[in-house]
Amino acid sequence: MNNTPRKVKFSTILNLLKKKPIPMLFGFLFTLIPLFLVIVLSIVFSSFGNDTPEIDYELINTQGKEITAEITDIETQYNVTINGVHPTIISYKYLENGNEVHSKYKVLEERKIANLEIGDNVDIKELNGNSILKGLKPYDFSTGFFLLFPIPFLIIGLPFLIYSILNMKKELNLYKFGKVNKGKIISMMPKSGLPFSNVGQGIIIHYEYESRNGNKIIGESFTTDFSIMSDKKKDDFTPIFVSTENENKSCIVSKLDSLRNGWNI
Template sequence: MKTAPRSVKLSTILNTLKKRPISATIGFLSMLIPVVIITILIIVFSSLGNDVPSVDFDQVHSKGTSKTAQVIDIETQYNISINDVHPTIIHYTYDNNGQIITSKYRVLEERKIENLEIGDDIEIKEFEGSTIVLGLNLTILV
């Protein structure tokens, strides 16, 4: 026995939907609302950027020049935890050929920065606008 799907005309589908307008509306909205919400969330989350600049560590370490920077802020991110350690963002300024530049560096090494205070001088390496703090291991990249 041969079973093939029966072809249904568009007018038949529309007539069936007209007989049950409430069910058709609920079905249409139950498909449309999640699509709209997902689209809005994708737009919002894609517009949020990372607050710490991305850095090519190997290139900055090999080709960068050493400079002295001054710590202007130390911020702990309590909404993130890696192995029960909250990352810390070190904000600092440095002089780049007479121009004062502000940058950030995210670290997980609590012991190495526990004595670091605002106003302290730190050693950094700078290459083409990207910087790393010397003496601190690899930061976390988000």
């Protein structure tokens, strides 16, 4: 291989991915978009748990001391519904070592707290400055299930994405390190792209070239540069890149890519 790789611009790399639009489209739709949605939704919904202190319920319930607190506020979160029930934040205060401590506790127990009012006394358990309402488990909105959401999509999309990237890397490797050779054009066939966008539209070119040992090799390459249809015809020679590791691997050097990347080929 050449010691110094040729420069390849990012736009050329994107065009390589577009050469196989269907695997690329499926790969991106079923991997990147679900992952993006998971991140956004996790950030949004995690904010629901930021309005009450984080506590270790089991530890406080088993080791905490029982004291009495006074309810100072009861707030029902009507903008959140879990199985038809709205979470409720109960604010309360209690004395600890002569100091008045204020805390909040979120529950999902409408029936158990239906008769509670501001000013009522309630039993709580306190441990090291943290507390719970006795007999009421806290409502903890867990975003962990969001991590499971993209798994089915990843199973579908990752093979397509990997296939697209591997194919792109093969041709990118030729662009950077391939030996410049010339191929004799055998045929040129237009290929249609995806509906509406025309992504994947281009020319399939079959050509013949010689290996270092003088063997004839038939190559096939795809280019999105339609200028070759007007510049070249059957039996004309066109520049190609040939792998120095495996001479059966080659690709067309399009005029557009050569100009765009400054290869001067």
